[in-house]
Amino acid sequence: MRAPLLSVIVEMPGMHADGARPLAIAIHGGAGVIDRTQMAPEREASYLAGLSAALDAGYSILERGGSSLDAVADAVRLLEDDPQFNAGRGAVLTHDGEAELDASIMDGAGPRAGAVAGIRHVKNPIGLARLIMDKSPHVMLIGQGAEKFAREQGLEFVPNTYFRTPYREEELQRAIHRERHSDKGAPAPGTITGTVGAVALDRAGNLAAATSTGGMTNKRYGRVGDSPIIGAGTYANNESCAVSATGSGEFFIRSVVAYDIHALVQYKQLSVQDAAKEVVQVKLKRAGGDGGIIAIDRAGDIVLEFNCEGMFRGARDSRGRRDVAIY
DSSP states (O other), X not given: OOOOOOOOOOOOTTOOTTSOOOOEEEEEEEEEOOOGGGSOHHHHHHHHHHHHHHHHHHHHHHHTTOOHHHHHHHHHXXXXXXXTSSSSTTOOXXXXXXXXXXXXXXXXXXXXXXXXXXXXXXXXXXXHHHHHXXXXXXXXXXXXXXXXXXXXXXXXXXXXXXXXXXXXXXHHHHHHHHHHTOTTOOOOOOOOOOOEEEEEEOTTSOEEEEEEEOOOTTOOTTOOOSTTSBXXXXXXXXXXXXXXXXXXXXXXXXXXXXXXXXXXXXXXXXXXXXXXXXXXXXXXXXXXXXXXXXXXXXXXXXXXXXXXXXXXXEEEETTSOEEEEOO
16 A cells, blocks of 8 residues: 655745745834934934835735836835935035935846936936936946936936925034044045935835935045945845945945945855954944944845944735834
């Protein structure tokens, strides 16, 4: 008599017990010196509400079967529209009182990428970065050329005054005052907080990352930080992880932070948690840089790693996790 056949279910890494692929998204709204004692309760609640709205909007796209690209683009777009954060409306101002905006997006399938730097009139820079990836043969466009391409693609334009807020104008004046009264007469760096970003994993197993920023308060000479630099502030590869960074941009560029995390995961077989800790807490800190990253690997594991006092952040996945935090 033949033995009965046994039904065996093999659960692949990262798969739920029911065989469904995991869904995951993480967002950030900047990192830096965030003093809990100076944060009014109503302002803290407002920040958390803004993070929650972007987090849930991105996750709802994933739940409906949408792509990780759509999820990160929509989450970042909402944060660009929120004047509390340093991206889009509410971006920090240059020494001349203008807003100069940078953004990038990367599709882990391919991989493909698009980026934009130094634009002043496109309402949502992340939308332009995605169009550069999807509709042009290039990866990065800057300044007037980028805006010419944006007009050809029919994107919404706004006057530069749209991005300005009273808070950012006051912040700029404080930075200029510090610069004028510094002992060495050197330009004060200003604040480097509020950059926004998102990473996601969709049902098809595709990873994506997006980052958007106004850069550094009181910046000059067309300075560009890490946010639009593929490999520094943004990176995604389906074979490893998706990363979006925030912090002291020059250090993130020199250390190629986002790519370094990917490389440790793909080539050294580190977990995304260990890779992020090695880069952010050891390498970046040793170089003198502060800030943080959000990352998701192909199994849906989420990492929110920072080496400073706080990072505006949120995470949600199909395993039941949902949280937003600042400190």
